[in-house]
Amino acid sequence: MTPDDFHLSSFLPYRLAVLSERVSRRLSVEYGRTHGLAVAEWRVMVHLLRCGAVSVRDIHNCVNLEKPRVSRAVSRLEAEGLVQKTQGEGDGRLVAISLTDAGRRALADIIPAATQIEGHLTGAVSAEDLATFFRVMERMHAVLDDDPEAKPRTVMDLDRDAKMMPSPV
Amino acid sequence: MTPDDFHLSSFLPYRLAVLSERVSRRLSVEYGRTHGLAVAEWRVMVHLLRCGAVSVRDIHNCVNLEKPRVSRAVSRLEAEGLVQKTQGEGDGRLVAISLTDAGRRALADIIPAATQIEGHLTGAVSAEDLATFFRVMERMHAVLDDDPEAKPRTVMDLDRDAKMMPSPV
DNA sequence: CCAAACTCGTTGCATTTGAAATGATATTGA
DNA sequence: TCAATATCATTTCAAATGCAACGAGTTTGG
CATH class of the missing domain: 1.10.10.10 (Winged helix-like DNA-binding domain superfamily/Winged helix DNA-binding domain)
Known part of the structure; x- marks a missing residue:
């Protein structure tokens, strides 16, 4: 390092x-x-x-x-x-x-x-790679969602992406 | 559309x-x-x-x-x-x-x-997905490289990413 | 009923921004 | 040689930016 x-x-x-x-x-x-x-x-x-x-x-x-x-x-x-x-x-x-x-x-x-x-x-890029691309972006957003130092997402961006996530209980 | x-x-x-x-x-x-x-x-x-x-x-x-x-x-x-x-x-x-x-x-x-x-x-994300992620980014850069309306990449960014590309003849 | 607390959109203000101009130095070409 | 051109870093200037404050309107709670 x-x-x-x-x-x-x-x-x-x-x-x-x-x-x-x-x-x-x-x-x-x-x-x-x-x-x-x-x-x-x-x-x-x-x-x-x-x-x-x-x-x-x-x-x-x-x-x-x-x-x-x-x-x-x-x-x-x-x-x-x-x-x-x-x-x-x-x-x-x-x-x-x-x-x-x-x-x-x-x-x-x-x-x-x-x-x-x-x-x-x-x-x-292939449809598959593009799907992966957006999935990775969503994962990174999810990391930031759990980070108290990060600015929260707007409702709209959250709703859109959340649809692809496992429902949060 | x-x-x-x-x-x-x-x-x-x-x-x-x-x-x-x-x-x-x-x-x-x-x-x-x-x-x-x-x-x-x-x-x-x-x-x-x-x-x-x-x-x-x-x-x-x-x-x-x-x-x-x-x-x-x-x-x-x-x-x-x-x-x-x-x-x-x-x-x-x-x-x-x-x-x-x-x-x-x-x-x-x-x-x-x-x-x-x-x-x-x-x-x-998995190492594989991450690799795909960066590969997609590079593809998008490549599209912009061919677009006369787009601002060219800096030498440094180009060199770095070009290493992963098929050598341009 | 009304004062405190809140929410709305806008504006003040200090900072940042980038395109173009500037001044200084180098290079070119006649 | 020495003017014309090019390059370098900085500065100028007008516009954009974002935080905080503001005035106006609304809700809340006593």
């Missing part, structure tokens, strides 16, 4: 960061060039497509973005007419955020391109 | 980003709390441990950090006495950056802890 044997390029956290950042950048070239979106805005819009009118807090709890970041992303999207904010029904604090038609059109444009990029990446 | 079927939580780039960020954060709790280091500083130091006295450009080319970020990380490390800068020998532009004894001591302290965290993550 000599420190001298330690290589950054074979260190798991580093390798994850490098691949993730590279993939993320490649993707943002796509929706950045075509619609001027940044990562936060992309995540917000995709979430809205599935969940309709939701609050800032809800988005924050689902797509791994800090609250101020969601708030500002929504503001930008509203300024570009891709999203609309309406005062919440019962609770006066909540804001109901939803896609506009223009927003839906933008997504209809971007999602196929995003899916295609994902397809290029996943298409290079 | 209806856009409505699109789930963020099963989208590869998103999943990579979430896991990577979670792992990275967990790790930085470690070296942040014990030695006040940020990610950039950590990467710089680890690189110096292996490569001795090198230039800013060299670090930039190896550890996936923008040049200004390396420059600032080095300044901070120098201010804390973990690193020293000396004027390059032949070329007056270059700066030779190297670890101080205090820097080596700090690494001797941090690396075992970092390795342990990595071990927790990798220990949760």
